[in-house]
Amino acid sequence: MPNTHTKSLGLDDLNDRERLQYSLHILFSMLQVTGKTVSTNSTVATLVKEVGLLQKRFSSCQALPVCKDITFVHQLAEAAISSQIKPREETCAICYEDFQCDNMFENCESEIHREVCAGILDPEQLSVIDQRKMESEINVRDRVYCPEPTCSVLMANDKFLKHTNEFFLGAEQVGARKCMVCGTFFCINCNFKWHYHMTCDEFRKTQTYQISNHAKFESVAERHGLKKCRVCNTWVERVYGCNHMTCRCKYEFCYTCGAEWINKEQTCKCRLMD
Numbered sequence: 080m081p082n083t084h085t086k087s088l089g090l091d092d093l094n095d096r097e098r099l100q101y102s103l104h105i106l107f108s109m110l111q112v113t114g115k116t117v118s119t120n121s122t123v124a125t126l127v128k129e130v131g132l133l134q135k136r137f138s139s140c141q142a143l144p145v146c147k148d149i150t151f152v153h154q155l156a157e158a159a160i161s162s163q164i165k166p167r168e169e170t171c172a173i174c175y176e177d178f179q180c181d182n183m184f185e186n187c188e189s190e191i192h193r194e195v196c197a198g199i200l201d202p203e204q205l206s207v208i209d210q211r212k213m214e215s216e217i218n219v220r221d222r223v224y225c226p227e228p229t230c231s232v233l234m235a236n237d238k239f240l241k242h243t244n245e246f247f248l249g250a251e252q253v254g255a256r257k258c259m260v261c262g263t264f265f266c267i268n269c270n271f272k273w274h275y276h277m278t279c280d281e282f283r284k285t286q287t288y289q290i291s292n293h294a295k296f297e298s299v300a301e302r303h304g305l306k307k308c309r310v311c312n313t314w315v316e317r318v319y320g321c322n323h324m325t326c327r328c329k330y331e332f333c334y335t336c337g338a339e340w341i342n343k344e345q346t347c348k349c350r351l352m353d
Contacts, residue, residue, distance in 0.1 A: 219327050220328045222236075227261050227272075230261040254268040311327070321352050335350070
């Protein structure tokens with residue numbers, strides 16, 4: 080059987096309409112999603128200029144919307160841009176600017192704008208954008224998620240404490256909270272449905288808690304050596320290194336005993352390295 084050789088086509092091998100459709104589909108989709116404004120010295124400025132010149136040759140043209148999975152658009156855009164420019168060091172996958180590896184994300188200020196994504200992403204993906212946007216506006220220590228699996232809404236601690244006080248007298252002292260969306264009462268200390276007339280320790284001894292998925296997860300986490308942050312209740316796993324841990328909420332503690340580190344100083348007598 081004779082060998083078949085396939086020629087790889089570049090932008091120069093396409094006619095005007097094909098080049099315009101290709102460039103608009105790949106390049107503009109990525110630029111519109113990120114909201115990035117291309118400067119005159121940008122590594123993709125040449126490609127953008129070419130698209131602009133091609134646009135003037137047609138009475139009308141627009142970027143083609145991409146539904147659901149846009150991974151292939153990212154890959155095609157990266158390949159197309161890489162073929163037009165000489166790579167210097169590393170190219171940011173978000174804004175397509177070149178940076179030294181150590182400074183990759185320090186100067187990247189690109190932001191995904193929801194209104195630009197409305198015609199590209201489905202409602203579920205847009206909901207994720209809304210969730211991440213809300214998270215970024217709330218300090219990590221003030222983020223609280225409803226423990227009800229069918230809800231899991233994110234709330235700012237001060238706002239939903241004020242909401243709870245309208246229904247529960249002395250909520251701040253006892254740790255009771257009421258979800259602002261589904262109305263579930265839960266304990267802010269153990270992150271479980273509110274246990275009336277019982278402390279968290281007393282509730283943990285009940286069968287209701289011991290057969291719950293919450294208890295099963297904690298059992299598995301503890302069995303694998305994970306530790307819970309005392310401030311934000313996030314589970315933390317040490318992969319390697321010393322026992323000085325810094326949680327995402329910036330709380331520093333000893334991984335062995337949980338004692339707080341103050342001003343970068345150890346307050347316990349545990350070994351720094353196991």
